[in-house]
Amino acid sequence: MGTQKKIAEKIIEKNGDYVLSLKGNQTKFHDEVKEYFEDAIENDFKDTEYRTKITLEKGHERIEKREYFQTSDIEWFEEKHLWKKLTSIGMVRRTVIIKEKTTVENCYYISSLDMPKDGECELFAKAVRKHWGVESCHWVLDVVFKEDDSRVRKNNGAQNQSMLKKMAMNILKTEKVTKKKISLRRKRFKAAMNIEFLEEIIEGM
Known part of the structure; x- marks a missing residue:
């Protein structure tokens, strides 16, 4: 559905919480969050309260490490008030090692979830994993079944x-x-x- 203010508002109105991925449709916000985490990690989150979680998965000559970071330090964001119940921002660094090849991907998120008072950011990590599961499903439907190329539009045909x-x-x-x-x-x-x-x-x- 995309990261949009109206989507966040509707989720909160239904008494839900959101963890939304920052992508090209929110270029400025994405770049600001990206720069924030790059500086925070470089300075070891000095004077910044945050929570983290690390997972490691191995199998079929593949190692995947995921590092989750979540913080409620968002007062610096000027348009914070425009996002319904924006409470925290997060980052996930995904490192995949397959034989001799290593790839690293960083993804950034905004969320209405409170940062845990102590312990790991388990709820944020769980939401991100579910988000990836949905995206993976859509990727398979597009690549294997060419769903995005479908021109079926009449009545309930598409559904x-x-x-x-x-x-x-x-x-x-x-x-x-x-x-x-x-x-x-x-x-x-x-x-x-x-x-x-x-x-x-x-x-x-």
Whole structure:
């Protein structure tokens, strides 16, 4: 949906909390938060109260380290009052090591979540992980099923088609027929070209 003031307002009106990713649609805010965390980390968060959490995942020759940072130090932000219940900002540094290759990605967030009084920023980290899960799902639907290229617009056609694609994606993800690990794109192609393979998948549900 994008990081917009109206979205934040609607979430708060429904008695919810938000953790919204700062992207290109909020260029100035993104750059200011980015610069804030770069300076804070460089100075080891001197005179700044913050909370952090670190997770480490290993598997299939891949190591992924995630460092979460959250702070309620946002008085410096001039447009703070324009964002409904803006309480904290956060950053996630994601380091992925695959064999000899290392990639580092920093993502920035705004949130209505209070910074914990002590301990780790577990709630912020949990919200970010769920956010990534949704984005990952959308990425698969776009890459494997070309959802963004769909021109279906009439009546409920777009919603119905999206639901069918999600059902197909979940079936391909959980099928037990394939013994060798292959991509969802190859599974989809094989199911389209081989009716026996498609029948085996459906029968094994």
